[in-house]
Amino acid sequence: MADPDDTALLQDFPSREDGEQLDEDNRLKPAFVDAVRDAVKEGDTGRAYELVEPLHPADIADLLELLEKPERYALAAAITDLMTGEVIAELNDYVRDEMMEALPAAAVATIAEQLDTDDAVQLIEDLQPEDQRAVLAELDPEDRAAIESALAYPEESAGRLMQRELVAVPEHMSVGDLIDYLREREELTTEFWEIFIVDHRHRPVGTCQLSWVLRSPRHVALADVMKREQTLIPVAMDQEEVALRFQKYGLISAAVVDEGGRLVGQLTVDDIVHIIQEEAGEDALLMSGAGEGDINEPLRETYSARVRWLIANLGTAVIASLIIHAFGAAIEQLVALAVLMPVVASIGGNAGTQTMAVTVRAIATNQLTQSNTRRILTREMKVALMNGVTVAVLVGLATALVFTPQLGGVIALAVVINILTAGMAGVVVPVMFDRLDQDPAVASSVFVTMITDSMGFFAFLGLAVATGLTG
Structure with a gap:
């Protein structure tokens, strides 16, 4: 049972929850965001401040990210004393960098001094070199020394991330x-x-x-x-x-x-x-191949990150097209082959994506190492064989009923071969990139897709020719 005095204290303590601002999923309500946006557009800074003031710093950061750039700057100007280090630390990287570049060096330094060292480093590290120097010059000597020391460590290292404040x-x-x-x-x-x-x-x-x-x-x-x-x-x-x-x-x-x-x-x-x-x-x-995938990322950077992998995918797709071209005469003689080719390639592609996702995660979490690579490969091949046989029976029976039993047998065998290939590629390709000290998540998808598409077309069309289906 709570003490009456304790209950009184709890009643006097303000709650951060506000049903008018947040929905049941703890997200800002569209109506609330629109109200803030309207107040900013109308120049009613008092109303904007009144709406934002009860929010938690993390929610203020979310609100700023939801607004367009001009609205964002106008709101920040209206709630200057609410723009604490806690709010800045919670902002999306791109949004924070935009806002810091728009502020004078002295203002950025003031914000940095409110933050723990790790957050201050994150605030300053992405600024242009000349802006970094200007901000560092405005800092207290002790803070400047700590931040310069952190910036000397590699990006994404413990030295960059650590806090100097400890006992x-x-x-x-x-x-x-x-x-x-x-x-x-x-x-x-x-x-x-x-x-x-x-x-x-x-x-x-x-x-x-x-x-x-x-x-x-x-x-x-x-x-x-x-x-x-x-x-x-x-x-x-x-x-x-x-x-x-x-x-x-x-x-x-x-x-x-x-x-x-x-x-x-x-x-x-x-x-x-x-x-x-x-x-x-x-x-x-x-x-x-979506790059950083941040909705606040500049368009040019988003375009650059995505287009290069689409071009790489175009190159690998040509290989599959050449295989189809090599069997062009067979496809002309039996149109059913053209109808069923996408089925074989699609099933193999999905199987490869499943295995690749598991492998990349296992590498990232240190579950897959040189000590157990062979065992993991064997396991995935067993899974691939079981999946291949199951899907092959279904596809083979359906094809036999719609077309011919012989074509059903060919596509069933092609599906088993392609899913087995997908299982092997889904493990081998990411592991190969990891052994070469490359991020296995970056290029694995393109190469696994190329292997499964090419093998699917080759196995299906090759078996069709070998069994005399095309005359």
Whole structure:
């Protein structure tokens, strides 16, 4: 039963939920967005501010992304004091870059100083070099040094992503010493979940959760309550591998260490959630050749990313066309072949896409390595054989009823061959790209489609000629 005083406090605390603004899926309602848009167009900044003010920073970011560029700038000008670092950090990359380029360097620097180091780096890293220099010049020397240090690391590495704001103390402290230290040092970060224990060379030797500190007597040494087993993240580790470490070991935060093993920062699970979402979406889009697939991406970049793979697909499609051309005489003698060719190619293509998707995901999550590639290939070939036989029986019977039993047998065998080929290509092609240190999601789709189409046409038409169906 809640205490009456507690209930009163809860009633006084404002709720972030507002039925007039968000729907049941926690998305901004179209009517609300239209109301904000109308207020901006009419120049009614007071009304626009009144509508936006109750929103959570993440919802304000969503609202800005839903507006056209001129409306976005006008709304930002109307709600200047609501445009906090939290809002900027939640913005889509392209939208954020557009807005930062429109602001003077001093304004961008002010926003950056409100953010954690990792978010500030993300804000500044995509600016033009001259804009970067101008913003860095406006920053406090300590903030500037931290951001310049982060920018020196490779993109998408732990060094770029990590937060410098953390609490690290020597292992000789007691729980009471630590509590006093946390209370007296005002310059310490105010948001942290665990404390890192370091030796005299500033190398992490353990971690101590705040819950352990609060529940331990003051006289107990930190060395007696800290957890010595920890997952250390090398500063140069790729963000995808970092995300896998967090997922595998169920981490909430982890220390980042330099080449000498010294503590230089930390990564927290909120950063990793963004990475996992980004990497998962990126792989899916790369397999389709859609580039980054961001609806806020400039048209020229979207066009460039998509057209080059369409041209590559055109080149691979020519190979399948040449196979059809080689059997042109047979197709002229038996028109049914032209009717049934797309069936064989389509089934093989779908089977290849299924296997390729599973393989790319397994590579991305470290489930498929050199140690088990043969086993995974054998497994997928067994699945392909079972699928091939099942589909072949259905297609063969239908073809035998509509055309001839002999043609039914030919297409059934062609379907089995093509699905087996698709199963092999769906594993081998992504693995081959991965072994060549290329992203298996980028080009696998084009090559797997080429292989399944070509093999489907070749097997079906070749078997038709070999069995004398075309006279």
